[in-house]
Amino acid sequence: MVAFNDAYTAHDRDRAAKAVPVYLAPTENFDQWLEETAIDHLPLARANRFKGQAGKVLIAQNAVFVGLGDGSDPFVTGAAAAALPEGDYAFANPVEGEAAQLFCLGWALGAYKFDRYKEREQPPVLVLAEGVDKGVLDRTAEAVWLARDLVNTPTEDMGPDTLADAAKAVAARFKAKVSVIEGEALLKHNFPLIHAVGRAAEKAPRLIDFSWGDKAAPKLTLVGKGVCFDTGGLNIKQGSYMALMKKDMGGSANVLALAQMIMAAGLNVRLRVLIPAVENNIAGNAFRPGDVFPSRNGMSVEISNTDAEGRLVLADALALAVEDAPDMLFTFATLTGAARVALGPEVSPFYVRDRRIAETIMAAGDRLADPCWRMPLWKNYDSYLSSDIADVNHAADTPFAGSITAALFLNRFVPEAIAYTHFDIFAWNPKDRPGRPKGGEAMGIRAVFDMLCDRYGG
Structure with a gap:
């Protein structure tokens, strides 16, 4: 049975550097944000009509984009945890404090599947950013x-x-x-x-x-x-x-x-x-x-x-x-x-x-x-x-x-x-x-x- 903490791991600088970056994309001024952040992915975003819609996930060859929408729901990251294949991932945006905790919690809760009666693959692993309180995350998740x-x-x-x-x-x-x-x-x-x-x-x-x-x-x-x-x-x-x-x-x-x-x-x-x-x-x-x-x-x-x-x-x-x-x-x-x-x-x-x-x-x-x-x-x-x-x-x-x-x-x-x-x-x-x-x-x-x-x- 997959455990709650199989979906994330403690901060590790080397592991985070090798992880697939996950960009949290806002809807507001999305084109400008993408040009400043990852312009190489602009054609892919346009082809998939991705504009940072809340909970929408865009998987590129070497990056993942998760729509933040208007930013009111921090659990949008859970959509990525539910959609992505096994592997290491790390948030690319600099997010701190309670917002960072909630984005990580959203990931952990999105990775949940009731697997008592069926086998399931390991979930994608989020490498926690420095400053995220893993103890608090463990307790809540x-x-x-x-x-x-x-x-x-x-x-x-x-x-x-x-x-x-x-x-x-x-x-x-x-x-x-x-x-x-x-x-x-x-x-x-x-x-x-x-x-x-x-x-x-x-x-x-x-x-x-x-x-x-x-x-x-x-x-x-x-x-x-x-x-x-x-x-x-x-x-x-x-x-x-x-x-x-x-x-x-x-x-x-x-x-x-x-x-x-x-x-x-x-x-x-x-x-x-x-x-x-x-x-x-x-x-x-x-x-x-x-x-x-x-x-x-x-x-x-x-x-x-x-x-x-x-x-x-x-x-x-x-x-x-x-x-x-x-x-x-x-x-x-x-x-x-x-x-x-x-x-x-x-x-x-x-x-x-x-x-x-x-x-x-x-x-x-x-x-x-x-x-x-x-x-x-x-x-x-x-x-x-x-x-x-x-x-x-x-x-x-x-x-x-x-x-x-x-x-x-x-x-x-x-x-x-x-x-x-x-x-x-x-x-x-x-x-x-x-x-x-x-x-x-x-x-x-x-x-x-x-x-x-x-x-x-x-």
């Missing part, structure tokens, strides 16, 4: 590749049991303490909603829990939705909607990737990771619309639609998380189609009570090509979750504000005193884009990690 691999793996090989194994592997690498509560033991330990959602599946539901770091450090808790497959339950999905439901554990994949970044960077936090891992399947003992279950914190929950299962398993995990009174708390989940309708597949919607946290995350996302957008926790919509027979109905009986009402449901399980942020992500690229191959994706975690670094060091 490895985390994104991890999230993508977990999401892309079919449920037959990524069920609740194997997701737990993946979490244990991440935890073991950093000597984190792990526990897993499985099957009927969930009822014994008071996780009735996680048990209800997962009880109809052959592979038992479970709650994965690991902790790392100085016990005296600020408490940071990450909760990831681990629905390894979602049939919709008795409110069964149409086949076309079910086709991608292996990715419904994308929240847990992103949480594990973010946790790995935090531990690798040695942030000064007491990290806790909680993943409710289930399959929402159909059998004689499946939970039903109209059922009422207690939650871990005692709130009774009426089930209106078994296809809104993610918020149920998160509710029990959140109830556990807040018992420890964390300083910061995050949920990542592929929770609602409404979020995709609102912001599409490329922007990560998130909900947070603290305006300063929101502004910091959005600014980091803009800077790092990890776009995030704050959504409103509009309290007037809380009434959509009212129930005649329970404390709360877990899903609104209205086509409006689906992502907001899901966030409001989760919000009920977190006291106002806790700094809580909820991401409703897609975790999937529906088509190839430079640096972002079709398939599973890490979304929002680089922006959040940047914010955490500012707050907790690293």
Whole structure:
């Protein structure tokens, strides 16, 4: 299997001198730029109608040109990593600082291919320029590749049991303490909603829990939705909607990737990771619309639609998380189609009570090509979750504000005193884009990690 760091290597002056030069070509004043930079290639560029268009790659005999477009997307370099044959390459343009890091990251992420079930050739190797922080690049690229691999793996090989194994592997690498509560033991330990959602599946539901770091450090808790497959339950999905439901554990994949970044960077936090891992399947003992279950914190929950299962398993995990009174708390989940309708597949919607946290995350996302957008926790919509027979109905009986009402449901399980942020992500690229191959994706975690670094060091 090709590894993330097979796509690049540390700075080596001699190796860089022999590498094929890769020119990052702007669209603005392209002809003038080419005349000043590599005029010998002007006829080839014109013959191929290459004018620096974003993500377009022109391969010459002894050079490569990658279109920068207007310069707004640093991951255009990923198009070259996906298109070029094996060999050594080096950026010819003098680029420094964070821009250089992002161009290199774009290359590393563009080289990704999910190759678990097929052989693939070695990717082209980028010889890093002097000044690029390889440690930072390693940490980020490895985390994104991890999230993508977990999401892309079919449920037959990524069920609740194997997701737990993946979490244990991440935890073991950093000597984190792990526990897993499985099957009927969930009822014994008071996780009735996680048990209800997962009880109809052959592979038992479970709650994965690991902790790392100085016990005296600020408490940071990450909760990831681990629905390894979602049939919709008795409110069964149409086949076309079910086709991608292996990715419904994308929240847990992103949480594990973010946790790995935090531990690798040695942030000064007491990290806790909680993943409710289930399959929402159909059998004689499946939970039903109209059922009422207690939650871990005692709130009774009426089930209106078994296809809104993610918020149920998160509710029990959140109830556990807040018992420890964390300083910061995050949920990542592929929770609602409404979020995709609102912001599409490329922007990560998130909900947070603290305006300063929101502004910091959005600014980091803009800077790092990890776009995030704050959504409103509009309290007037809380009434959509009212129930005649329970404390709360877990899903609104209205086509409006689906992502907001899901966030409001989760919000009920977190006291106002806790700094809580909820991401409703897609975790999937529906088509190839430079640096972002079709398939599973890490979304929002680089922006959040940047914010955490500012707050907790690293």
